[in-house]
Amino acid sequence: MNCDKVKQNIYGYDELTETEKGSLHDHIAQCNSCALLFREMQQQRALFRKASQWKDLPPNPDRLTQNVMSSIKTPAGRKVRPVGEMIDRINLVPLRLALTSLSFFLIIFFVSEYNMTQSTSRYNKSYSETLLSEKKEALDSGRLVERLKQKKRPTPFTSFYDCIKRCGLADWQYLCEECKIKFQKLVKKYENS
């Protein structure tokens, strides 16, 4: 055993086994520096033992007891938390792991749900905005009149005159069927009169 190892063992003499103590004593019988350290450490140990005999006592034990007793809550206060006590008793590691994973799952679930709700509401908003703009457009008076004009069905008479105007009387055979019938009716009326 070398001196470094022995010196280490001298500092931790109390923690050594009987065999280790035996080999340490064999070494210090031959090594002066280790023997000196061993002696000093023995003195140090004795000094600590002597010092440890002195124990400080509380200056006023009754006051200390009173302070402690007035600080503690009444037993009834402790019994009000049955859930807390039940949780304290849960000491099963698998159960705790399961509860932890369940809580993680719930957090992830709620976060994803929230994101989905956000995107849906955004879509609904844009859709309602489109509808609103369409209605606004529809309510615009100028455009409404235009639309009504477009939707207004032309009267047969207007259509007839337009047709005559467009096709010319000379070419009455090229008139559309509706106008041709009306034209023939007019001709008959004229002949009868």
Added chain:
Amino acid sequence: MNMGSLSETEIITRAKSGDTRAFRILVERYQSMMFSVSCRFLDKDEAEDIVQEAFIRLWKNLHKYRPGIKLTTWLYRIVTNLCLDQLKSKHRRNRFRRADITEIDAVKDHSTPDKELEGRELLQYVLQLAQSLTPKQRAVFILRDLEGLSSDEVCEVLSMKAGNVKSNLYYARKALHEKLKQYFEVKERRLLL
């Protein structure tokens, strides 16, 4: 009913069910021990607050108590943890006050004692030397060398592995040895004269 006739387990069981009279007995029985341990980490005023806080914590967590656990070990754990927290916060506060600490050390210098240190003075001297250790080393040293707890108990109180306790103890004893060497040299010289 006379509480004094009950065994410790019965007293704890009663306190656990919310009996404040039973808890009072525990406070009266263990406050000296807890105060003494706290005084090895902190000054007396702080130690009193720590003991009070430790008993409140014990009351709050008494429902977790299992008969297999040694109550003193549990109390050591509560007090040591509270003291370490206090030391850490103090260490943070005093980081920039190194000059003041050196000044205090100079005033209380016992390196050349004109008489052998006894009782409280000796303990104060050792604890003053221990202030240079890290909080963990200090805790291991106090529990193992001054309180006389076994290595296993120290491991349990500080929630540390055996190897970790051993190395902290080694560094603590080594550091203290270097500081005490001068004291031993003077003492030895006096014995030779």
